[in-house]
Amino acid sequence: IIRILRHQKKYDVMLEQLENLTKRRNQMKQVQSGMVTEAGLVIDDESIPQELRTEVLTRLAHVTEGKIHIELEHARFSVLLAKIAEDDGRNKEASDMLVALQVETITNMPRLEKLAILINQLQLALRIGDPHLVQVTSRKINYRAISKDDTKDIKATYFNLMLQHFASKNEYLVMARCWHELYLTEGDEDKKLQHLSNVVALVLIAPHQSKKDVEDVAECAAFSPKSNQTSRNDWLKDLEANKRVEAELASLHELVKEFNTVELVRIKLERACQQICSHHPLLVEFPARQQEL
16 A cells, blocks of 8 residues: 555655554554555655655654654654754754664664764764763763774764864863874874874873863763873873884974973973974964963
8 A cells, every 4th residue: 555655656645544554553563664664765756855855754753753663764764854954954953853862772773873873963962062962972882882893984083073072171181082092093194193193282281180080071982991091191101102202203202201301391391392382283273272281
């Protein structure tokens, strides 16, 4: 019935029949899933106008809502609706749609699809300026999920988004941890070196914080054990011992050595600090960060 009505382009009748058929108590779940899949083919028809596509999606999302055996289909319809809202500039509405899905609980959704939706949630949360939602969404992503060979691009996008979040709070040490994750992920050696340079610069300007203060800020992000630094002083010592920093980031390495020296004299460091501030991309346009250094 659904297929015939779809071919006849009687979409209102098709959706009415779909809603009635899915309400039948003795209807097999596989049959309901098949009907929903058949009806969903309408949205792939490029000949129908956007208004009709949106209406069909809205009706399909409504019909599939609250039914566990077709929750994946409901999620996909809702994601498409959220994308339409996002494209129209209705970011808060799109964000609310995705949050309501709770995709982390949908067991039969493919892993990469689930991660892509969560990344979109993060993007929207940042766009609407909701730091609490950023933290809540970020906690739904763990480092194992984004540390596989097929998730390198997702991991890079994730930590670039978290950089925006932590930068808004001037959390320099945790920002350095984000750059360290990007350094570990990047394959291009030139970009990799720039990421390492960013790590060093941010550790240098980071204030002294207790381990608990750092952990409280960083706990919402999916850091791997390799980027679990909580002590600025310990990290500075590690960077001084880092052969690549010494060989390829000589000016930064000299500054790190000076910061690690007990007899630290402001006059001696002033010229080196000015030189770094004048050309490093994470410092040159940020007077407040230069002051921290």
